[in-house]
Amino acid sequence: MNQTIAAPTQEFEFKNPALIDALNQSAQKVDWVGRIFNLLFLVSALIGVISVATIGYFLVLEGLPAIQFAGLTNFLLGVDWYPPALYGIGAMIVASVVSALGAVVIGVPVALLTAIFLAEVAPKWLANMIRPAVELLAGIPSVVYGFFGLVIIVPAIESTFNVPAGSTLLAGIVVLAVMILPTVITIAETSIRAIPKTYKEGSYALGASPMFTILKVMLPAARSGILAGVVLGVARAVGETMAIIMVMGNSTAMPGSLLDSARSLTANIALEMSYATGIHASSLYSTGIVLLVFVMLLNTSLLVLNRKRVK
Amino acid sequence: MNKFDVKELDLHYGDTHALKGINLPIPEKKVTALIGPSGCGKSTLLRTLNRMNDLIENVTIKGDVKLEGKDIYQDRNVAALRMKVGMVFQKANPFPMSIYENVAYGLKAQGIRNKKVLDETVETALRSAALWDEVSDRLNSPAFGLSGGQQQRLCIARTIAIQPDVILMDEPTSALDPIATHKIEELMDELRKKFTIVIVTHSMAQAKRISDKTAFFWMGELVEHGDTEQVFTAPVDERTRGYVNGDFG
DSSP states (O other), X not given: OOOOOOOOXXXXXXXXXXXXXXXXXXXXXXXXXXXXHHHHHHHXXXXXXXXXXXXXXXXXXXXXXXXXXXXXXXXXXXXXEETTTEEOOHHHHHHHHHHHHHHHHHHHHHHHHHHHIIIIISOHHHHHHHHHHHHHHHHSOHHHHHHHIIIIIHHHHHHHHTOSOOOSHHHHHHHHHHHHHHHHHHHHHHHHHXXXXXXXXXXXXXXXXXXXXIIIIIHHHTHHHHHHHHHHHHHHHHHOOHHHHHHSBOOOSOOSSTTSOBOOHHHXXXXXXXXXXXXXXHHHHHHHHHHHHHHHHHHHHHHHHHHHHHO | OEEEEEEEEEEEETTEEEEEEEEEEEEXXXXXXXXXXTXXXXXXXXXXXXXXXXXXXXXXXXXXXXXXXXXXXXXOOHHHHHHHEEEEOSSOOOOSSBHHHHHHHHXXXXXXXXXXXXXXXXXXXXXXXXXXXXXXXXXXXXXXXXXXXXXXXXXXXXXXXXXXXXXXXXXXXXXXXXXXXXXXXXXXXXXXXXXXXXXXXXXHXXXXXXXXXXXXXXXXXXXXXXXXXXXXXXXXXXXXXXXXXXXXX
16 A cells, blocks of 8 residues: 555656746737737727617607607606607506506516526426526516517407407506516526525425525525616616507507506507607607616615615 | 444446545544545545535435434434534635634524624634734734645634534645644544544555545545454455555555
């Protein structure tokens, strides 16, 4: 067992003067490749920033006349949309907010339970069947979701609630809830899987059950990732256009209940852009400003929520 | 009296034969050190004692692991076993919650909500882990604010809180500096009066300082075990002699 390592039988020349010279010369050279790549990195990073700035600039530039024409309060809080006379998008703000929130209320619990199931509970073979299905859901074009809503959800609402037209806020909520599933599931599952194994081991070693471990250790530890998923889901719901146009009826009146037809901010832009001119066209850009502000608020709320936890 | 009796234990990870015919008695209220080079099976053996190996796929176990005469692999209640046989890990792994919540965690997992019981247990456990004086004024601050050594003692307190008989320690000081290590060793000297301790360690000096019994593992085999004194000064096996003298490993 105590074998000794044989000493080298020959002396080696460890230093190679020619190589040392080459290394020194290389160290003196200006690193052009590095500089070029640094520039490329910077330019690429700036493209995103410039795009956001440009979009914001032109939205404000084009949208400002309509807001000046209607007055900011009337524009945001007014519930009458009769171009070219009245430009109030209050009803559409309500429609967008309610449909997105409704989608979150239905979609997030389902997504969260699915994510836990995939990350912690399901046997491998089952998770490997469900995960591709969820990922496929993410790739389905929103116009196809619209079909799904028209063929299944809208008639179901008509027969369940006995209303003449099933194209309602509720239909929008259900379709959006399904649409945000893949976003929330994928991000939540990834963040649950990213939790160090040591948490789980520590919890099991104290005799805690798998369920207790998931609820008390895993979910809190994955909190910031899960929140990010939820916010991205909300952003997707607020920004969704095509499917919403197909299932929500697009009435400009203030919806009185979930069983009323409604028009979202995005739908408003898409429906009228083709024929609007003058102040009317400008008002659609203003609608876009409101959407942009919504998304900014969402992102900020995520930052604030995550910062609170760190303290 | 023996707390654990390991008999003819064979363990495979898939095709790897990680433990080969292990026979090891672990005496009650003594410190047993498991030593040997990396990959020799000492941590694997430690993890069979509270069935943490159940979490790994493709593990097959043959033979007997008896705790107080009862085979722990026959009994289906793993949670009860793990409460009786607590474990402290190589890297301190407090949960992302307050110091108090960390120590109360094991009790809450069993549905104990009585504030008085929880408060008392948390204090006793923290005192037993020699941490109370350092944290009593900030029980509600996050456990991550503690130093590495404090975190490890918190993990020991967390384990003590569930009232175990045995504490398993998997290289508990390998990530700590000498001063923090010294504190943990002092603590172990206190704990040996109340608990059976099994410790895996890479440091032979540590095994010598703190253990009553030492078992030397080599490539999945238990080469030799006995009183620490004897294993270090008069080892029977050639491989043990080489290892404890620092000739290899």
